[in-house]
Amino acid sequence: MRRILYLLPVLIFLVVAGFFFKGLFMDPSEVPSPLISQPAPDFDLPPLNPEKPGFRTADMQGRVTLVNFFASWCIPCRVEHPLFMELAAQHADEVQLVGISYKDKPEDSLSWLSRLGDPYARIGHDETTRVAIDWGVYGVPETYLVDPQGIIRYKHVGPIDRHTMDNTILPMIRDLSKPVS
């Protein structure tokens, strides 16, 4: 019986070491969105300008959609913008790229887009950030990938860089566009 007591330290240690081993393959800094694998929220945003349609939940049915929250006052948005221009030019058939202008005056957003180029197929205007709150946006830029059934599949916080675009987002878009077997 006393022997078991002496064994206790090593047994406890082995359990802790097991956790460490598991911990090595987890990323503690990654904060998952509770909305992943959930249907996108229900909303109906007015268009930013009359030439392009606005954006509502039903617009995501049947297509892979990449939803990007942006603002003219947001410096990191400017950093990721060229990647969206590229995406729109090369992959418009695979993915519907939608912008939501966040906490911004319509004229500011429009002049920003006219200067940097407008990659979006649709642009919803969310000046009050009501819809952004439903999506769980902390701040711009944030980007969400939604599958043809309207389920959120991926969330990216902060500007997207080329690595993320090529190694995470584009492969996911390809996967999601495959018809469900």
Place this chain on the structure above:
Amino acid sequence: MIPEIGHYALVLALFVAIVQATVPLIGAHRNDAAWMEVARPAALVQFLCVAVAFAALTHAFVVSDFSVLNVAQNSHTDKPMLYKVSGVWGNHEGSLLFWITTLGLFGLMVALFGRNLPPSLRARVLAVQAMITVGFLLFVLFTSNPFERLDPAPANGSGLNPLLQDPGLAFHPPFLYFGYVGFSIAFSFAIAALLEGKVDAAWARWVRPWTLAAWVCLTLGIALGSWWAYYELGWGGWWYWDPVENASFMPWLLGTALLHSAIVVEKRDALKSWTILLAILTFSLSLLGTFLVRSGVLTSVHAFATDPQRGVFILALLVVVTGGSLLLYALRAPVLKAGGIFSPVSREGSLLLNNVLLAAGTGTVLLGTLYPLFADALNLGKISVGPPFFNATFVPLMLPMVVAMGIGPLLAWKRGDLPGTMRRLRIAIAASGVTLLGMWLLAPEQSPWWAPPTMALAAFLALATLIEYAERIKLFRASMGETLRRARNLPRAAYGMTISHFGLALAMAGMIGSTAWVTESIQVQQVGETVTVAGYDYRLDQVKEVRGPNFTAERAVFTVTRDGQHMATLRPERRVYNQPPRPTTEAAIRTLWYADLYAVVGEPDGRGGHVTRIYHNPLVPWLWAGCALLVVGGSISLSDRRHRVGAPTKARAKPVASGKTAEA
């Protein structure tokens, strides 16, 4: 060429360490003197090899050899020489090399000064020490080679993180590592004792000075880190319960317990198997700290660049060292003969109580640190554990320990007299009562409820420590000459205890005061404008641009007055370093004996004003003074001739002083 020599020396050290880890062990098992003797020259050669490697890396940093990847990533020609040198251990690879060099150095010291150790014990200690070195050398050579070349070499390096370019932080890691690695000696002695199947007073006499030396270094290392966080980060706080802070704090707590339980082994031949366990766990926690910092399993502001391959390796090392030694403990500890018995109320009893409380405290810190990992691994969600947890669990455990610290030293060994002791402590009890009452009456309105009682405890500890000293020297009870003679003859270990226990009381008062009564004020301040914080008026006189060796800075000048009287001129800076271009804040602090006046200048608001943060930190200077006393007390105790590495004679081993207290 020189980096290749360094790399080669490391490989050589590995082979020497393998010999040192095996041959003496076999020799000790077979009782073969020649084989056991291999340990000492091997320890010498092994140290020389790692020292050559360390010197080679230092050389690369000093001459800014950017063809070495490590130098290119962590140094820059513009850096002052101090930070070029401290850059050697300011990165993952170099810090590991520093670890190994220290391991080698300590092993060499055991080999040199351990002439009077029983040969088999010495052989085993050095062999175990070499096993640890083998593990670390494999780690360095296979995953973290500091001598990796870079071709083509860049024209200049990418520089050291400016936050780390600070004298406090230049010396924080080495002392931390001295502490961690110092505990490896206690660990090696513990393993050797388990192999020998014998733990006695002589063993404890050997372990104590090493533990004490490691403890002093670790205390200094932690205090330097905390001090650095206090004046460099500009947040006004000194402890954040960050996982990496905890990683250094846990071995300190357990090392403190080990320090005290080793006394019981030495004096009373009791608590042996507990002391062995503490020695194993203390070093294991040091390794755990290394693992947590370098593997990325927890998020922390401190973490080194992480890499899962390194994580797997160091976890394997942890499992072999800790798992292996705990298994050995499970097999061998029951064989150890139980020693002297004692009543719960006795010196040993109080030391055991403080051990249990320190171990329990370590357990709570460990749980709090690892809980996010456990929760994540079990899919219970992402959780972070912050100060409220530690304040609610760790602090209450430490309070009874402070009481035991005050009473314990006055108790006799074996069987103490609690009512009698409390009578002798009546002054301390009265003083803490007065503190309690006085603080309740005088404390500022927003003072938290816990400040007066905890402050009363600190007062109790300080007074009880002084009373214990006064009794030893028979102050006011014998003639002045007799008192002086006793004060002179008191062993240094006794002085060490008095000073460090008093230091802890002081530090505790500092912690309580600064946590309870800190005043903070953040605002946009125009030049010429005055802000009043805790009764002091801070006038922003000017903000000007200044240039340093590798940074430019905005320096603000504050004139601090109280009731119109000039108190201080504070010059905080906001620096932007050239390489890497990163801003840092340099807080300006004026230390008064009862508080720190603390000012930080932030970003300009573009309309002539600057964001300024002003803190009034009461009693923080006491905290640093208390930490300094802990280090001083430990060092004085270390210089006690009974601790000196040359073995004490039998007569010396009988402590004069503690015998006296026992009579009193």
